[in-house]
Amino acid sequence: MRRIDKSFPGVHALKNVSMKLHRGEVLGLVGENGAGKSTLIKVLGGAHLPDAGKILIEGRPVHIPSPTAAQQAGVSIIYQEFNLIPDLNVRENIFLGREKTRMGFVRAAEEHRKTLQLFRKIGINIDANARCSELTVAQRQTVEIAKALSVDAKIIVMDEPTATLTTRETERLFAIIRDLKSQGLGIVYISHRLDEVFEVAERVMVLRDGEHVGTRDIAEITRAELIEMMVGRLIESEFPKCAAGLGRERLRVENLCRGKAVRNVSFSIRAGEVLGFAGLVGAGRTETMRLVFGADKPDKGRLFVDGRKTDIRSPGDAMRNRICLLTEDRKGQGLVLIHSCRENFGLPNLDRFTRGMFLDQRTERKEFSDFVESLKIKTSGHEQLAMNLSGGNQQKVVLAKWLARNADIMIFDEPTRGIDVGTKYEIYLLMNRLAAEGKAIIMISSELPEILGMSDRIIIMHEGRIKGEITDVANTSQEDILSMAMA
Amino acid sequence: MTRKLLSDYGMVLVLIVLCVLFSVLTLKEQTPEDSAAVARLIEQINSEFKKSDIILAVGAVNKDSAPFAEKLGEELGKKGFGNTQVVVGTPRDLRLALDDIGAKGGRLAAIATSGNVTKWPMIELIGEKYPEFSGCKVLVPESYIWPDFLKRSNLLAIVDRIVVIAVIAIGMTMVIITAGIDLSVGSLIALSAVISTLLMKKMGGLQASGWIVLVGFLAGILSCGIVGGLGGFLVARFKVAPFITTLGVMMMARGLAFMITGGFSIYQVPKALPWLGQGRSLGIPNTVVLLVVLYAAAHIFMAHTRLGRYIYAVGGNKEAARLSGVPVKSVIVFVYVISSLAAGLGGCIQTSQLNTGAPNIGVMYELYVIAAVVVGGTSLSGGSGRILGTLIGAFIISVIQNGMNLLGIESYTQQVVLGAVILGAVLLDKARSGGGLPGFLRKKV
Numbered sequence: 042m043r044r045i046d047k048s049f050p051g052v053h054a055l056k057n058v059s060m061k062l063h064r065g066e067v068l069g070l071v072g073e074n075g076a077g078k079s080t081l082i083k084v085l086g087g088a089h090l091p092d093a094g095k096i097l098i099e100g101r102p103v104h105i106p107s108p109t110a111a112q113q114a115g116v117s118i119i120y121q122e123f124n125l126i127p128d129l130n131v132r133e134n135i136f137l138g139r140e141k142t143r144m145g146f147v148r149a150a151e152e153h154r155k156t157l158q159l160f161r162k163i164g165i166n167i168d169a170n171a172r173c174s175e176l177t178v179a180q181r182q183t184v185e186i187a188k189a190l191s192v193d194a195k196i197i198v199m200d201e202p203t204a205t206l207t208t209r210e211t212e213r214l215f216a217i218i219r220d221l222k223s224q225g226l227g228i229v230y231i232s233h234r235l236d237e238v239f240e241v242a243e244r245v246m247v248l249r250d251g252e253h254v255g256t257r258d259i260a261e262i263t264r265a266e267l268i269e270m271m272v273g274r275l276i277e278s279e280f281p282k283c284a285a286g287l288g289r290e291r292l293r294v295e296n297l298c299r300g301k302a303v304r305n306v307s308f309s310i311r312a313g314e315v316l317g318f319a320g321l322v323g324a325g326r327t328e329t330m331r332l333v334f335g336a337d338k339p340d341k342g343r344l345f346v347d348g349r350k351t352d353i354r355s356p357g358d359a360m361r362n363r364i365c366l367l368t369e370d371r372k373g374q375g376l377v378l379i380h381s382c383r384e385n386f387g388l389p390n391l392d393r394f395t396r397g398m399f400l401d402q403r404t405e406r407k408e409f410s411d412f413v414e415s416l417k418i419k420t421s422g423h424e425q426l427a428m429n430l431s432g433g434n435q436q437k438v439v440l441a442k443w444l445a446r447n448a449d450i451m452i453f454d455e456p457t458r459g460i461d462v463g464t465k466y467e468i469y470l471l472m473n474r475l476a477a478e479g480k481a482i483i484m485i486s487s488e489l490p491e492i493l494g495m496s497d498r499i500i501i502m503h504e505g506r507i508k509g510e511i512t513d514v515a516n517t518s519q520e521d522i523l524s525m526a527m528a
Numbered sequence: 529m530t531r532k533l534l535s536d537y538g539m540v541l542v543l544i545v546l547c548v549l550f551s552v553l554t555l556k557e558q559t560p561e562d563s564a565a566v567a568r569l570i571e572q573i574n575s576e577f578k579k580s581d582i583i584l585a586v587g588a589v590n591k592d593s594a595p596f597a598e599k600l601g602e603e604l605g606k607k608g609f610g611n612t613q614v615v616v617g618t619p620r621d622l623r624l625a626l627d628d629i630g631a632k633g634g635r636l637a638a639i640a641t642s643g644n645v646t647k648w649p650m651i652e653l654i655g656e657k658y659p660e661f662s663g664c665k666v667l668v669p670e671s672y673i674w675p676d677f678l679k680r681s682n683l684l685a686i687v688d689r690i691v692v693i694a695v696i697a698i699g700m701t702m703v704i705i706t707a708g709i710d711l712s713v714g715s716l717i718a719l720s721a722v723i724s725t726l727l728m729k730k731m732g733g734l735q736a737s738g739w740i741v742l743v744g745f746l747a748g749i750l751s752c753g754i755v756g757g758l759g760g761f762l763v764a765r766f767k768v769a770p771f772i773t774t775l776g777v778m779m780m781a782r783g784l785a786f787m788i789t790g791g792f793s794i795y796q797v798p799k800a801l802p803w804l805g806q807g808r809s810l811g812i813p814n815t816v817v818l819l820v821v822l823y824a825a826a827h828i829f830m831a832h833t834r835l836g837r838y839i840y841a842v843g844g845n846k847e848a849a850r851l852s853g854v855p856v857k858s859v860i861v862f863v864y865v866i867s868s869l870a871a872g873l874g875g876c877i878q879t880s881q882l883n884t885g886a887p888n889i890g891v892m893y894e895l896y897v898i899a900a901v902v903v904g905g906t907s908l909s910g911g912s913g914r915i916l917g918t919l920i921g922a923f924i925i926s927v928i929q930n931g932m933n934l935l936g937i938e939s940y941t942q943q944v945v946l947g948a949v950i951l952g953a954v955l956l957d958k959a960r961s962g963g964g965l966p967g968f969l970r971k972k973v
Binding site: 360 | 828832833834837838840841844845847848849850851852853854855911912
């Protein structure tokens, strides 16, 4: 790709970016949210047309006006959000839009054979007749890869492929990637997890604010240097933890149960404390917090807020008891994507922004402006739609809307998932500040370094139960937690 | 600012274009028939004729021409033209009047008339058929060019035609913004109509006072609200698809309306009934006042209150709204209740316009209401839409119907055109929000 330039209304997303990918190579593509990674990839995949610039594949200039054209040119893109249709089976999904037919009828047997062939090629074992809704996230990921390969791709782009995978599944994915590499494919690997980039990529390309900052051999760059390239400034420590003094008990949960997801969970948290919840995906951490927040109804269990027994039947009840929950699913549960940032910010706070019968939109605007400034939210204005923000800025809008409620018990569910290094750092500093103000913070995270780096105390869950608790965080290793979480 | 207005209410342009189009197409020579025209004509007669001259004021039997002739005759009498005669009727009536004058040996000095009467062959042939009246002058108020479409009476007819749909569309807009749909409104019109008129009949019928009408209306509206509340509860509590829920309510409400009256219409209604749909306050038709008040209130409600914002949030992302403390179920029940209350009110207006409580009114209205909402720019997938857009959508539909009537297009063709215009309007709206027409046409699906 040579000198690609692309603008959207109000944003210059790509400024003269060039990218070179060799045969049989993995190129890491990193940058903060909004740096232009996705836009670059969408240009390559035919989802956007560049304003200027050329794309050459094997030395020949190609024109890619649509996703179909991209496939024909040998480019396959696996987007962050999966594009599998849940109600179709694996085989149907792989051949969707390119069904093998004879006289209009689908030749299922032929497709089935080809599917198995593909699966053998990348060494996976999934039932080709299973419905995609029945597959695990990791299996879906491999189906996406198989689908990408089924079009005879020369170039495969993976956008945050490991965001929802467990450690073991990630290893499996890397093995597949290395295999594809040895078969001569070029792979562009986008990830916020720098460890993975160091593990799997030969070279790494850095974008910042739509500009190409540089491309380096992975062997010649340190992690700190890479972060500096991405952020444009030096960050001393990834986890700026400073412990706040602990106060009295804020929340106590006793014997919380809901079906098989949450079994007899009890814990308590004090003011000024950051309590980390570790565990595998599906261990019941999110489900527990949804019960605390009143999003689901518990079968059993008691809740004490500031020592008083409290009934919480709805999120509204929880909010009145000064509890808030930042969900892990920003787009699905955190934001109304088709509404403006300001309206999203206002939504849980409208009780405060009401004067008499009517909304006081001036106060709403003013408060939001303050948060835009203090959280450094990058928007084109208050009325920009939430869906047009980058992931990190979306998360900041979610943060703003809950910070404005000034809750005492804040539950963060995967607060830094899919977020760039710079914003992560800002969120950690914010958590420190909130703890210092005497708030109780519960943090669910699947990233062990984050759990270890930011928590005062760690609870590990496994299959709906509390498996263990670690108070001496400083002398705990990732392996210690993993062994408790897996067994 | 203009740009924001255009993007919020782009359909205004379509409405304006339609109005201009129909104005041009219905341009016609108009002869004025108002009191100013009468006064001018009298001045002319006063200066040209003697008080003893025989003058005929002629009018056809319609609501403009007849009052004109009568008023003219009355005013001439006051001025002292003692031999003035008023003829309101058909050409035959005019001939009889002329014969009568001829038989008495009178000499006709002038015929004063207006509008279509001037085109009667009788008037042109007067010199041939009645040689004794050959000196008779035909006096007509000065004519001017003006579109039929923009005549005051026609503009009011447009409002009358759309008021029921526009009122119900307020509630429908809210329902659709929550990503729902309400198919029951057409039947609720009928239910409200029969319940309110039945009550009026039982409480005094023809002799009942205006208060009884009010009580009847309230009863009709509230019963619709209850029915709608039950439907909303099913949607909110048991997550039954709104389409199916309201389809069921639609059938039940229609059946109930027929059951209540035994299939007949109710005619024994109070004299005060037509006030709402046909009356005027301070010279402005009540329907216009009602539309302005309701739309202003609904607009303020949606844009400037907490509940209004909640309605948008529920439609935009139900789960995110719930996790932000929005009482989602109550909001859903609320919009269905509002929609049904609006349908009930629509039924009252319709009843008042027809002066009858009929169980078969409002058939298919739900579809016109939905069309008005969608043409007005509200998305069926929920979360976005504007109340004032709906008003414009309703007027677009009404203007098209009215314009085609004026042009004498037959009703089957009208349906085809109306359907096509609805599709065109919606596509245009998509194009506008999708970055202009050229981009829209190039876009790959």
